[in-house]
Amino acid sequence: MATNLETIVNFSTQKGFVFPSSDIYGGFAATYDFGPVGILLKKNLEAAWRYWNVTSRTDMVEIEGAIFMHPKVWEASGHIGGFSDLLVEDLVSHRRFRADHLIEDAGVMENAGALTPEQVDDVIAEHKIKSPDGNSVSKAKRFNLLVKTHLGPVEDDSSLVYLKGESCQNIYLDWKATQMVTRRKLPFGIAQIGKAFRNEITVKQFLFRTREFEQMDVQFFCKPSEADAQYEAWKSNRWDFYTKCIGLKEENVRWRQHELDERAFYAQDAWDIEYKFGEIGFKEVEGVHHRGSYDLDQHAKFSGQDLSYFDPETKERYNPFIVECSGGFNRLFLLTLFEFYREEEVTTAKGEKETRIVFGAPYDLAPFKIAILPLMKKDGLADKAWELYEGLRKQGISADYDESGSIGKRYRRQDEIGTPWCVTIDYDTLESGTVTLRHRDSMEQVGEGGRIAIADVAKYLSKEQFGK
Numbered sequence: 001m002a003t004n005l006e007t008i009v010n011f012s013t014q015k016g017f018v019f020p021s022s023d024i025y026g027g028f029a030a031t032y033d034f035g036p037v038g039i040l041l042k043k044n045l046e047a048a049w050r051y052w053n054v055t056s057r058t059d060m061v062e063i064e065g066a067i068f069m070h071p072k073v074w075e076a077s078g079h080i081g082g083f084s085d086l087l088v089e090d091l092v093s094h095r096r097f098r099a100d101h102l103i104e105d106a107g108v109m110e111n112a113g114a115l116t117p118e119q120v121d122d123v124i125a126e127h128k129i130k131s132p133d134g135n136s137v138s139k140a141k142r143f144n145l146l147v148k149t150h151l152g153p154v155e156d157d158s159s160l161v162y163l164k165g166e167s168c169q170n171i172y173l174d175w176k177a178t179q180m181v182t183r184r185k186l187p188f189g190i191a192q193i194g195k196a197f198r199n200e201i202t203v204k205q206f207l208f209r210t211r212e213f214e215q216m217d218v219q220f221f222c223k224p225s226e227a228d229a230q231y232e233a234w235k236s237n238r239w240d241f242y243t244k245c246i247g248l249k250e251e252n253v254r255w256r257q258h259e260l261d262e263r264a265f266y267a268q269d270a271w272d273i274e275y276k277f278g279e280i281g282f283k284e285v286e287g288v289h290h291r292g293s294y295d296l297d298q299h300a301k302f303s304g305q306d307l308s309y310f311d312p313e314t315k316e317r318y319n320p321f322i323v324e325c326s327g328g329f330n331r332l333f334l335l336t337l338f339e340f341y342r343e344e345e346v347t348t349a350k351g352e353k354e355t356r357i358v359f360g361a362p363y364d365l366a367p368f369k370i371a372i373l374p375l376m377k378k379d380g381l382a383d384k385a386w387e388l389y390e391g392l393r394k395q396g397i398s399a400d401y402d403e404s405g406s407i408g409k410r411y412r413r414q415d416e417i418g419t420p421w422c423v424t425i426d427y428d429t430l431e432s433g434t435v436t437l438r439h440r441d442s443m444e445q446v447g448e449g450g451r452i453a454i455a456d457v458a459k460y461l462s463k464e465q466f467g468k
């Protein structure tokens with residue numbers, strides 16, 4: 001596992017997992033692009049999440065909602081009124097900072113997010129906390145996190161819209177239509193992977209806190225009397241998702257319950273799953289919230305529509321309670337890099353010691369499953385290798401091809417991006433139709449005498465299923 005963020009930032013940008021966005025213009029405030037290796041990891045993480053939360057279950061369906069929504073949604077949801085952080089401004093440099101982060105970074109307390117503006121002012125005065133620029137700061141004031149824009153040809157109050165502050169709102173609006181078209185009875189859930197935008201006062205720690213990110217949501221609708229039991233069941237499910245499906249070590253994951261005054265305005269109870277991001281320490285990756293019927297009540301009130309459910313068993317009509325599991329995709333991606341990055345000392349064929357970097361992700365998550373490496377470009381070896389490469393890709397196997405540099409260097413390159421298998425095409429291949437197949441972790445070649453028939457390569461590729 002990696003211990004520091006700088007290692008992960010350098011590793012992921014150099015190996016094509018993540019690029020700083022708008023880099024040729026000097027970059028743009030914590031925006032990132034997924035590179036050619038990163039997008040494969042992203043799709044695999046999404047597939048793992050979808051398998052665990054939707055396709056392997058019988059009580060879940062999935063939707064994908066629009067980013068633009070009616071502005072009233074954000075009024076009803078409470079985000080226009082209550083979705084804010086406290087900021088303080090450096091009185092000399094005029095840079096703005098999140099007040100709770102300033103207090104936490106000064107080591108005064110751990111979770112300062114629940115403090116009122118007056119309490120923040122008192123703590124800052126008592127502990128003489130300065131801005132990171134070393135100057136005194138202003139009094140704390142509230143700052144709304146919704147990102148605003150205008151839609152249409154006129155830019156006035158009538159065209160003001162908000163980008164989604166939390167992705168899940170589409171699910172609440174679509175819940176009744178979804179229940180009706182799928183003819184579901186409670187309990188059942190709706191999943192969504194969707195974009196969210198927050199005008200964060202400060203963005204930091206690479207992918208950890210950005211202004212544009214994706215959320216992976218499960219919103220589980222249940223009878224009010226069953227909500228507490230469902231809440232517990234989903235908490236246990238989330239633990240298993242991170243430790244079994246993604247394969248994180250239990251010592252790197254923990255729960256933290258929100259204090260009463262720290263909870264979001266919609267939550268009756270809230271627990272975070274936290275991951276240990278090396279030296280940074282434990283940080284939130286997913287929030288599990290008991291939302292009661294808050295959201296459906298609010299949208300029913302603001303839209304004037306009936307969003308209730310008719311319970312065929314009790315013959316009652318009510319707004320279901322919602323258990324929410326809301327994970328941040330960027331944080332899942334970042335923790336995957338932390339968890340599976342490793343450096344190990346190995347001895348080369350020449351007897352020299354060197355450090356091998358391995359991205360040891362499980363097979364399901366590995367960006368490429370196999371790489372095809374011709375020993376030489378000449379004498380038809382590259383043609384033979386290319387034929388195998390094309391054939392595997394046509395079978396839908398995520399395969400890579402590399403013909404540049406020594407075989408040793410090419411193995412290392414594939415170890416770094418997590419490829420479990422490397423095939424070498426050599427002169428024996430042309431004569432006997434056999435190849436070497438080397439595994440990333442053991443660095444051993446499989447098969448009798450270290451060779452297998454070229455036709456058997458695909459058989460060696462693991463058919464592991466997520467979470468098995």
Ligand code: GAP
Pocket residue numbers: 165166167168198200207208209210211212213215284285286287324326327328329330331
């Ligand atoms: N619908 C509930 C909700 O939005 P949240 O705890 O505010 O709850 C859920 O967000 C998850 O979204 C967090 O646990 C975190 O992983 C991710 N997240 C929130 N803000 C983020 C940011 N600025 N950058 C990256 N991820 C973020």
